[in-house]
Amino acid sequence: MTVREAAVERWGQFELSLAGPQEGNPYAEQELKGYFSKDGHEVSVRGFYDGGGVYRIRFMPEQEGRWTYRTESSAAQLNGHTGSFECIPAQAGNRGPVRVKDKYQFAYADGSSYAPFGTTCYAWIHLDEAMQKQTLATLAEAPFNKLRMCVFPKHYAFNSTDPDCYPFVKKQGGGFDLERFDPRFFAKLEQRISDLQQLGIEADLILFHPYDKGRWGFDAMESSSDDYYLRYVIARLASFRNVWWALANEYDFMEEKHMTDWDRLLQLTQEEDPYAHLRSIHNGTKMYDHASVVFYDHKQPWITHLSVQHWDVTMPPIWHREFRKPIVVDECCYEGNLPQRWGNVTGEEMVRRFWDIIARGSYCTHGETFADENDTIWWAKGGKLHGDSPERIRFLRTILETAPENYKPIPEIYDVPTIGIEGEYYLQYFGIHRPAYRIIELPEGSSFKAEIIDTWEMTITEVEGLLNGTSRLELPDKIYQAVRLTRVS
Amino acid sequence: MTVREAAVERWGQFELSLAGPQEGNPYAEQELKGYFSKDGHEVSVRGFYDGGGVYRIRFMPEQEGRWTYRTESSAAQLNGHTGSFECIPAQAGNRGPVRVKDKYQFAYADGSSYAPFGTTCYAWIHLDEAMQKQTLATLAEAPFNKLRMCVFPKHYAFNSTDPDCYPFVKKQGGGFDLERFDPRFFAKLEQRISDLQQLGIEADLILFHPYDKGRWGFDAMESSSDDYYLRYVIARLASFRNVWWALANEYDFMEEKHMTDWDRLLQLTQEEDPYAHLRSIHNGTKMYDHASVVFYDHKQPWITHLSVQHWDVTMPPIWHREFRKPIVVDECCYEGNLPQRWGNVTGEEMVRRFWDIIARGSYCTHGETFADENDTIWWAKGGKLHGDSPERIRFLRTILETAPENYKPIPEIYDVPTIGIEGEYYLQYFGIHRPAYRIIELPEGSSFKAEIIDTWEMTITEVEGLLNGTSRLELPDKIYQAVRLTRVS
Known part of the structure; x- marks a missing residue:
C-alpha cells in the first residue's frame, strides 16, 4: 500500500x-470502492x-481540512484500508472545476468567472509523441x-491515423477485448489532461463518436460494454478537475x-x-436545413449545458428560452479551406461568429481546417495554427473578461445583439451590418463613455465626450464593428 | 360612347x-359590368x-381573334352597349402577364421564361413628378x-412625404371620404404602371400596409371600405398585364x-x-428570432407564390417542401448604411444573398438604403442608385437567363446550393465558403466544361480541359465564387 503523504490541495x-x-480479469471481476x-x-x-496487480482509488477533495478514508472491495487484499490526508487551500492557478453559474454563464468552483473559449483537436492524443508536444506548445501560446x-x-476525412494503443487491448486473432482496458492508453490520456490542466485548459472529453465505421467497432459496442467503459473512464478521470463529459459528438449520426x-x-x-x-451531448446535422437539426432534450436534468452544432448565430436566444442553460456553440464551421462546407470559412467569418454568438450571451468554439499536403489539420490532429482568427479571439476574450461579471444578454435592445448590465454597461456587436450611425438612448441622469471596437483590426477607439440621454453616435461605415458603453457617472 | 377602334394586341x-x-355618389351607387x-x-x-360623368370598362384579351362585348348596368345610360374589336398577336416586348410555371418558376403567358429580379421603391409614386421621372430614368438603366x-x-422612418393626392378624396373638415375615390390619383398610378410596362418591369403592387399609424387611417378602415377599395382597384388595374397583387406588406404588423x-x-x-x-402576402417579423416569423398559410389556393421577408438564405428549400410554390424573398435586408438592421448590409452581402437564394431555386429582391441628407432613399422614394450591388445583380441575371429553361434546385448535392438539370448543367454557389478545391462527380461517359465565376468581380474563367467522371477542380481560395458545369458531350 502506497499513500502519497503530501497534503492535497x-x-x-x-x-x-x-x-x-x-488472476482472471481484474477489470471485470474485482469491485473496489473508496x-x-x-x-x-x-x-x-x-x-x-491499472494493470500489473495495481489498483487505484483517486479522489478530488472539494473542501479543505482533514479527510479520512476507507476501502471496500470484493478482494480481501483491497478491502478495509483506511487512512487520512490534509486538504490545503488551492494553489495559484487552481480555481477548481468549472460549474454552471446561472442560465447563461459558467464559473470556476472558487466563484471566479470562466467563459469558454474553446478549440478543437479531436484526435490529437492518437498522434505520435512529438506531434502531441507540438500541440501543447501551440496551445500554450x-x-x-x-x-x-x-x-x-x-x-474520418483527413484522419486515418492508427494510434499505438487504444482504450481496450487487442484480442489475439483480431478485434478488441472489450473486457480489458489498456492502462498504457489511459496513462497517456491522463498525462494529456494534466498537461492541459497546467495550461489552464478544460478537457472537453468526447466519450463516444461516430467516426469509426467498422474500423475498430467502438461506435457499435453492446450497451453493457458502453456502460463498462464509461464506469472505468469516470473512475480514472473524474478526479481531474478540468474534465468535462461530452457524452458524444454528433450523437445523432451514431x-x-x-x-x-x-x-x-x-x-x-x-x-x-x-x-x-459538466455533462453535454453534441448534435450533428445536415448543414442546409434548420428542420434537420436534432437536439437532444436539453431540459433533462442530467444535461448541464448545451454543446451544440449550428451555423445560425441568431439561434441561441431561442434555445435559452427553451432550455435555460448556458450554451456553447461547439461547432459553427471552422476557419480553413477544405472542400467540406463545415471546414472552409474565412478568419473573418470565424471571428464574426464568435462575436455574434457571444453578443447573444452564449459561447463559441474555434477549429481550424486548412488543406495540408500531409493532412495535418489542427481540428483533427493538432500541430500548429495557421489562421487569422486566434489572435482576434484573444482580443475578444480580453474584452469579455473585463466585462462586469454578471453580464447578461439584453434582448430589449432587439435590433443589435447586446450583452451587459442595464444602465451600467453595454457591449453590442454589429457584425455584417454597417450602420453609419446609431441613436443611443441612455438612462436619465447617467453619463457613459463610448468606445468603438474594430473587432477585426483589434482597435478600441474612445469617442470624444460622454454620452447622455439620447445621442447620435457616428460609426465607421464598416462591417465587424462593436460598441462598448460604460457608465462613468 | 367612345370606342377605340384600333385593334388590341x-x-x-x-x-x-x-x-x-x-348625381349622388356614382362610385357607390352605380353598378357596371362588361x-x-x-x-x-x-x-x-x-x-x-372615373369622375366627370365618365365610366370605363377595361379588358385585357388573352386570346387572339374577334371579341364582342355587351354592358350591363343599374343605370340605363350605361346598360346594353355592345360592340366588338379584333385582338391581334402580341407585339414585340409584350409577353403577357407573368404566371406561375411550376413549383419553382414563373413564366410569361407566352411561355417565355421570367425570373424576378426585383427592387423596392415603396412610395415613389407619392413623390413629385420630377422625382418620379428620375426614378423611371434610373430603372431604365x-x-x-x-x-x-x-x-x-x-x-415611416425617412419618409414623411404627404402626396398631392390619395386614392380617396379628402372630406371637408378633415379625414377622407372612404366612399369617393380620387381619379387623379388613379390616373397617376396607371401612368406609372404603364411606364413600368414600357420598361419591361412588373408592378408588384402593395394594396395594404401598416405604415400609417393614424396619419391617414388607411391601415384601419372598416372591412366594407377595404372591400370597396379593393374592387375599385382591381376594376381599374387588372387589365394592365404587368400588375401583381401584393395584398399587404408586413401584414402581421397591421x-x-x-x-x-x-x-x-x-x-x-x-x-x-x-x-x-399573381397574388401574394408579405410577412413582417422581428429580425432576431426564427420563431417569430409568422407566415401566412401559403398552402391556400388563393396564394400563387411566396413573397416573404427573411434573412436566412437557407430557408427556401424548407418552404418549397411545405408550400410547393415559387418563392421570392422580397426582403432580406437592403444595401445601405442606415442605423436600422434591415437597411445596412454591404453590396457584397446583398449580392451574396441573391446568389445564395437563387442557387436554392428561389428569387431575391433588391433594395437600397443609404443614409442621405435629404432622406432621399431609393427603397422609399426612388431617385438614383448608389450601391455596388445592381451591377452584380445584372451579371447574375445574365447568367440565370442563359441557364437551361427548366433548371431546378438539386438538393442531392447537399453541401453546396446548386441549381441545374442533373447530368446536363450545374450552377453552384459557394458564398462565404472558400474551398481550395472541390471533388466533382459527373455521370459516366459525359464530358463537361467547367467555368469558375467570381460573382463579385464579375468574371467567368473557363477551366482548361474537360471534366469527366470524378475529378478535382482547383478553386480560387476566395469567397463569393460559383462554378458552372455545362455538358459538352
Whole structure:
C-alpha cells in the first residue's frame, strides 16, 4: 500500500494505490470502492484496476481540512484500508472545476468567472509523441481555455491515423477485448489532461463518436460494454478537475444507438461521477436545413449545458428560452479551406461568429481546417495554427473578461445583439451590418463613455465626450464593428 | 360612347368609355359590368366610375381573334352597349402577364421564361413628378424587372412625404371620404404602371400596409371600405398585364386586421380579377428570432407564390417542401448604411444573398438604403442608385437567363446550393465558403466544361480541359465564387 503523504490541495488529486489480485480479469471481476469523509460528509468513489496487480482509488477533495478514508472491495487484499490526508487551500492557478453559474454563464468552483473559449483537436492524443508536444506548445501560446478531444481514435476525412494503443487491448486473432482496458492508453490520456490542466485548459472529453465505421467497432459496442467503459473512464478521470463529459459528438449520426441509450449513458455518468463535472451531448446535422437539426432534450436534468452544432448565430436566444442553460456553440464551421462546407470559412467569418454568438450571451468554439499536403489539420490532429482568427479571439476574450461579471444578454435592445448590465454597461456587436450611425438612448441622469471596437483590426477607439440621454453616435461605415458603453457617472 | 377602334394586341388593353349619371355618389351607387365573348367563352369584368360623368370598362384579351362585348348596368345610360374589336398577336416586348410555371418558376403567358429580379421603391409614386421621372430614368438603366410599390402613401422612418393626392378624396373638415375615390390619383398610378410596362418591369403592387399609424387611417378602415377599395382597384388595374397583387406588406404588423380579413381579401382579389394575376402576402417579423416569423398559410389556393421577408438564405428549400410554390424573398435586408438592421448590409452581402437564394431555386429582391441628407432613399422614394450591388445583380441575371429553361434546385448535392438539370448543367454557389478545391462527380461517359465565376468581380474563367467522371477542380481560395458545369458531350 502506497499513500502519497503530501497534503492535497483543494480540487487537487489524492491517489491511493493498492496491490491486489492479478488472476482472471481484474477489470471485470474485482469491485473496489473508496469512501472519503470529512465532518460527517462522505463521498464514495470507484477504484479501478491499472494493470500489473495495481489498483487505484483517486479522489478530488472539494473542501479543505482533514479527510479520512476507507476501502471496500470484493478482494480481501483491497478491502478495509483506511487512512487520512490534509486538504490545503488551492494553489495559484487552481480555481477548481468549472460549474454552471446561472442560465447563461459558467464559473470556476472558487466563484471566479470562466467563459469558454474553446478549440478543437479531436484526435490529437492518437498522434505520435512529438506531434502531441507540438500541440501543447501551440496551445500554450493560443487564447484557448477549453479543448474538444476524443477518447476513441477517429476514422474520418483527413484522419486515418492508427494510434499505438487504444482504450481496450487487442484480442489475439483480431478485434478488441472489450473486457480489458489498456492502462498504457489511459496513462497517456491522463498525462494529456494534466498537461492541459497546467495550461489552464478544460478537457472537453468526447466519450463516444461516430467516426469509426467498422474500423475498430467502438461506435457499435453492446450497451453493457458502453456502460463498462464509461464506469472505468469516470473512475480514472473524474478526479481531474478540468474534465468535462461530452457524452458524444454528433450523437445523432451514431446509427447503432437509440435515444434511450443516450438517456441511460448520461444518467450513468451523473451517477458515477462524485463531482458532477459538466455533462453535454453534441448534435450533428445536415448543414442546409434548420428542420434537420436534432437536439437532444436539453431540459433533462442530467444535461448541464448545451454543446451544440449550428451555423445560425441568431439561434441561441431561442434555445435559452427553451432550455435555460448556458450554451456553447461547439461547432459553427471552422476557419480553413477544405472542400467540406463545415471546414472552409474565412478568419473573418470565424471571428464574426464568435462575436455574434457571444453578443447573444452564449459561447463559441474555434477549429481550424486548412488543406495540408500531409493532412495535418489542427481540428483533427493538432500541430500548429495557421489562421487569422486566434489572435482576434484573444482580443475578444480580453474584452469579455473585463466585462462586469454578471453580464447578461439584453434582448430589449432587439435590433443589435447586446450583452451587459442595464444602465451600467453595454457591449453590442454589429457584425455584417454597417450602420453609419446609431441613436443611443441612455438612462436619465447617467453619463457613459463610448468606445468603438474594430473587432477585426483589434482597435478600441474612445469617442470624444460622454454620452447622455439620447445621442447620435457616428460609426465607421464598416462591417465587424462593436460598441462598448460604460457608465462613468 | 367612345370606342377605340384600333385593334388590341393580345394582353393589351381594350377600354370602353361611357357617359353616365353624375348625381349622388356614382362610385357607390352605380353598378357596371362588361361581358366579353369569343368562341362561346365569356369574361365578365367590372367597370368603374372615373369622375366627370365618365365610366370605363377595361379588358385585357388573352386570346387572339374577334371579341364582342355587351354592358350591363343599374343605370340605363350605361346598360346594353355592345360592340366588338379584333385582338391581334402580341407585339414585340409584350409577353403577357407573368404566371406561375411550376413549383419553382414563373413564366410569361407566352411561355417565355421570367425570373424576378426585383427592387423596392415603396412610395415613389407619392413623390413629385420630377422625382418620379428620375426614378423611371434610373430603372431604365437598372437590371430590375419587378418593382415593389405601395398604392397608399407611406408614413415611416425617412419618409414623411404627404402626396398631392390619395386614392380617396379628402372630406371637408378633415379625414377622407372612404366612399369617393380620387381619379387623379388613379390616373397617376396607371401612368406609372404603364411606364413600368414600357420598361419591361412588373408592378408588384402593395394594396395594404401598416405604415400609417393614424396619419391617414388607411391601415384601419372598416372591412366594407377595404372591400370597396379593393374592387375599385382591381376594376381599374387588372387589365394592365404587368400588375401583381401584393395584398399587404408586413401584414402581421397591421394591428387592426385579423387573419380572417386576409383570407377574405385574398379571396375577393381572386374573384374580382378575371385574369388571375399573381397574388401574394408579405410577412413582417422581428429580425432576431426564427420563431417569430409568422407566415401566412401559403398552402391556400388563393396564394400563387411566396413573397416573404427573411434573412436566412437557407430557408427556401424548407418552404418549397411545405408550400410547393415559387418563392421570392422580397426582403432580406437592403444595401445601405442606415442605423436600422434591415437597411445596412454591404453590396457584397446583398449580392451574396441573391446568389445564395437563387442557387436554392428561389428569387431575391433588391433594395437600397443609404443614409442621405435629404432622406432621399431609393427603397422609399426612388431617385438614383448608389450601391455596388445592381451591377452584380445584372451579371447574375445574365447568367440565370442563359441557364437551361427548366433548371431546378438539386438538393442531392447537399453541401453546396446548386441549381441545374442533373447530368446536363450545374450552377453552384459557394458564398462565404472558400474551398481550395472541390471533388466533382459527373455521370459516366459525359464530358463537361467547367467555368469558375467570381460573382463579385464579375468574371467567368473557363477551366482548361474537360471534366469527366470524378475529378478535382482547383478553386480560387476566395469567397463569393460559383462554378458552372455545362455538358459538352
